[in-house]
Amino acid sequence: MARGFAPLIFLTLLLALISSSSAEIKTLKINSDSRSLIFFEDFGFTTSGSVSIALSDVSFPPSSSPDLFGFFLLSDASLLQSIHDAQQPHQNPAPLPNCALQSHYVQPLLTFNMLSAARSFNQNFSIHHPDEYGLFFANCVPGAAVSMSVVTAMYNARPDGTLDYLSVGQSxxxxxxxxxxxxxxxxxxxxxxxxxxxxxxxxxxxxxxxxxxxxxxxxxxxxxxxxxxxxxxxxxxxxxxxxxxxxxxxxxxxxxxxxxxxxxxxxxxxxxxxxxxxxxxxxxxxxxxxxxxxxxxxxxxxxxxxxxxxxxxxxxxxxxxxxxxxxxxxxxxxxxxxxxxxxxxxxxxxxxxxxxxxxxxxxxxxxxxxxxxxxxxxxxxxxxxxxxxxxxxxxxxxxxxxxxxxxxxxxxxxxxxxxxxxxxxxxxxxxxxxxxxx
Structure with a gap:
């Protein structure tokens, strides 16, 4: 299995065993972090679910391509399909990409080439297929240090328009x-x-x-x-x-x-x-x-x-x-x-x-x-x-x-x-x- 996607599958399976779905608005500061994958949280969405990501003070090596850094979602269904395909290489002759952002199993949300001139970003992403999704940040440049301030929120909208920050399974x-x-x-x-x-x-x-x-x-x-x-x-x-x-x-x-x-x-x-x-x-x-x-x-x-x-x-x-x-x-x-x-x-x-x-x-x-x-x-x-x-x-x-x-x-x-x-x-x-x- 390719370098970029194997750790993703392992990390997701490990976190599934030791963590439960969280729901709080997350605010954090990442300083000079060179991890290839950073997992934020799992969340169970309905058809009215959304993900909000706000970035500021983003910095990364100027020599690196900005499209090699970004956030993506991975659903439970896609994870299971990726494991199934990895066990049957004769049905999937094409090699898996080295960068998780380029995998057809994940749902990309944003890459650093979408940042504004002020190196910031703020947008909501709608969920069209209900499932449990994990939110990840991928750094596809080995050894590259990334710094940024991140605010993430996952929620489902109720029929009356109010937001529910609890995952479906925790309701x-x-x-x-x-x-x-x-x-x-x-x-x-x-x-x-x-x-x-x-x-x-x-x-x-x-x-x-x-x-x-x-x-x-x-x-x-x-x-x-x-x-x-x-x-x-x-x-x-x-x-x-x-x-x-x-x-x-x-x-x-x-x-x-x-x-x-x-x-x-x-x-x-x-x-x-x-x-x-x-x-x-x-x-x-x-x-x-x-x-x-x-x-x-x-x-x-x-x-x-x-x-x-x-x-x-x-x-x-x-x-x-x-x-x-x-x-x-x-x-x-x-x-x-x-x-x-x-x-x-x-x-x-x-x-x-x-x-x-x-x-x-x-x-x-x-x-x-x-x-x-x-x-x-x-x-x-x-x-x-x-x-x-x-x-x-x-x-x-x-x-x-x-x-x-x-x-x-x-x-x-x-x-x-x-x-x-x-x-x-x-x-x-x-x-x-x-x-x-x-």
Missing amino acids: AVPSIYTFFVVAYFAGLAAWAYICVRNRLDAHRIHLLMAGLLLAKALDLLFAAEDLHYTRATGTPHGWDVLFYVFKFVKGVLLFTVIVLIGTGWSFLKPFLQEREKKVLMIVIPLQILANIASAVIGETGPFIQGWVTWNQIFLLIDVACCCAVIFPIVWSIRTLKETSKTDGKAARTLAKLTLFRQFYMAVIGYLYFTRIVVYALKTITSYKYRWASVAAEETVTFAFYAFMFYMFRPKERNEYFVLDDDEEQAAEAALREEEFEL
Whole structure:
């Protein structure tokens, strides 16, 4: 495959896996950048969609031809067709051009020979074929440094003439977030009622769990506000600051609660062991780094150098956190198996062991779905239905929260403290059978 188009296909496929459609008006300054391709954003258009590009202070080597620098769109359909043709060279004997601007797969918008005498440009381009398009800048002169100020906007026009800066696939996301905001606040009210009603059996972990519900509800609330204002104006009006704050608090509290429940803190013992403290000392700083990476990704864009690296850092940290929170649960299960041989309270031990195993499976399922299945849904779903992956993620997350809060709710007869004499012999038999199988 020719030099100019192969990186384009690779970059587009990579960004499809690690980024979602953005919608804000982008303003940036590019200084002495020699990258052959700069990706700005993806956007799902309707038949009334448009792209706006404004350039100023453009500079490039005077010895280079201006028609070798420019912006273009690449649709999902064209990308798939290019990959198909590249795999069947006998059906496409003509070599691909060295410059992406000259490829028949892309839709050129402008080249530098269209600049005014003041080295500026400002124009809207209408989209005639609805699809998801990626906006790129191509520099077809190897090593040539380009500088410019760029303002880009992608939007769809509503029937009443107002502009919608949200991609087609994101149009339903604010409503989805709003629905779950109501659900989490209702859950918080129910949790407060349960804790007050069973206040003698409530522990410190239950207060921390209440804080998690509040942080999750506020996280979704400000995410919905952020998207709402972005849809109307193209900018989030500062709501994104609160969104990142509560996203950080929610992330730290979620992993902390999972670790503390997994260790049995506040239920089984008032203190954490040294190794469990080390897990928290690892998870919390990792969550801080993950949220810094998330803020950089969200507030900049793929057009900055190192953006892909920040995505890789975020994914790596997230996977590390997911692995770290599993260890305390496994340790607790092993400890219960060992104590079942000596504590003489088979019913209590079996109940604890069953509860921890159920919690372990729930955590594994939640992490697997939200980290793997959701990404798969994003890649295989049509751009018009990208909201489906958000709905699936939030539904599974709410189900996980409901399960965790139900299993570890404060109550007088908690599974941790089951000591029913009628069940003692059956529990002992079950434990002996389990040990035999192991």
